[in-house]
Amino acid sequence: MPSPAENQHKSDKIASVLNRNLDQKKVASYAPVDASRLTPEQARRWEQDGYFVLPQLVCAKICAKINETVIAKVRRMDTEGTAVQETRIHEGSFTLPEENFSKEVATAEDRVSKLYNLHREDVFRHLARREDLVQLLGGLLGPDVDIFNSQYIFKNPGAWGQPWHQDSLYFNFSKFPQAGVWLATSRATVENGCLYVMPGSHREPIHEHRPDSRPEANLGYVEIRDYDFSNEVPMLMEPGDVLVFHSFLMHRSADNRSDDRRTALVYHYGNAGTRQVGLPSPTVDWMPALRAGSPVPPGVHQPWRQWRTRLQLGIGVFLHKVQQLLKHSTTAEK
Numbered sequence: 001m002p003s004p005a006e007n008q009h010k011s012d013k014i015a016s017v018l019n020r021n022l023d024q025k026k027v028a029s030y031a032p033v034d035a036s037r038l039t040p041e042q043a044r045r046w047e048q049d050g051y052f053v054l055p056q057l058v059c060a061k062i063c064a065k066i067n068e069t070v071i072a073k074v075r076r077m078d079t080e081g082t083a084v085q086e087t088r089i090h091e092g093s094f095t096l097p098e099e100n101f102s103k104e105v106a107t108a109e110d111r112v113s114k115l116y117n118l119h120r121e122d123v124f125r126h127l128a129r130r131e132d133l134v135q136l137l138g139g140l141l142g143p144d145v146d147i148f149n150s151q152y153i154f155k156n157p158g159a160w161g162q163p164w165h166q167d168s169l170y171f172n173f174s175k176f177p178q179a180g181v182w183l184a185t186s187r188a189t190v191e192n193g194c195l196y197v198m199p200g201s202h203r204e205p206i207h208e209h210r211p212d213s214r215p216e217a218n219l220g221y222v223e224i225r226d227y228d229f230s231n232e233v234p235m236l237m238e239p240g241d242v243l244v245f246h247s248f249l250m251h252r253s254a255d256n257r258s259d260d261r262r263t264a265l266v267y268h269y270g271n272a273g274t275r276q277v278g279l280p281s282p283t284v285d286w287m288p289a290l291r292a293g294s295p296v297p298p299g300v301h302q303p304w305r306q307w308r309t310r311l312q313l314g315i316g317v318f319l320h321k322v323q324q325l326l327k328h329s330t331t332a333e334k
């Protein structure tokens with residue numbers, strides 16, 4: 001278990017890496033909204049607020065299937081996956097651990113905060129390429145759209161919220177903006193840690209993000225401190241509701257003060273011609289969703305298509321092992 005000082009050092013390092021290309025993220029090159037693919041209200045909200053909600057887009061059966069599949073996967077990863085400290089890596093997916101709990105931790109899923117890289121697997125791929133969803137994203141991002149990131153967020157009882165941030169901070173791309181799709185797979189309330197958004201903040205450049213000021217916050221949490229958030233809006237959602245949001249939109253989530261888990265499946269989509277700038281990231285895996293304005297069929301699971309992510313994760317594990325070996329041999333020499 002890393003010490004608080006080690007965690008602090010890691011958080012400072014993460015924040016400095018994330019803030020590196022801020023000058024290239026000053027202005028979003030706004031994709032012209034194609035109003036024919038959106039309702040007038042959706043187009044207006046996107047331009048004016050930077051987000052809108054699709055109520056009850058996904059049925060209860062699919063939400064339940066997503067939750068069950070994720071739990072089974074996390075349990076399998078716990079026993080069969082490669083451990084790098086508290087993280088588990090299995091095939092092309094990996095988990096990040098939760099740092100804060102209010103209830104007894106009994107199962108693998110009780111210890112996890114996020115699970116990454118799901119969108120190539122069956123139920124997740126079908127949703128990622130759902131016709132009505134990708135047609136709508138085509139209205140925001142142009143006729144060629146890819147999904148490039150997927151994560152399932154467990155917000156277990158006691159888990160702390162993620163502070164104010166803009167998602168494009170995390171994306172080192174040649175083009176902006178991207179669009180986030182946040183599906184509630186449980187209720188999201190003020191008590192259990194719903195999202196909060198700042199309407200209109202998508203017109204801001206990407207701000208500097210400082211390490212989360214709470215020493216025991218989850219690794220990688222960073223926060224905007226130079227903006228007035230007094231007009232924040234809580235996003236109260238039912239299972240199956242979807243929030244579509246601009247990647248420059250400032251948002252945060254609240255702590256989970258309830259006794260139940262709050263869960264969400266989050267996808268990020270971008271224009272298909274977008275290039276990665278700098279080093280590749282294991283959380284970025286481009287998969288076509290819309291081509292020349294036509295939805296890409298759901299297709300079948302092709303694990304080999306994840307080879308880049310698997311290679312990156314494999315290199316990460318190798319480097320971690322080398323680092324451990326070096327640490328051991330220096331300690332043994334002392």
Ligand SMILES: O=C(O)CCC(=O)C(=O)O
Binds near residue numbers: 153167195251266
């Ligand atoms: O769901 C949450 O608690 C935080 C999600 C979030 O902020 C994000 O996906 O960028």
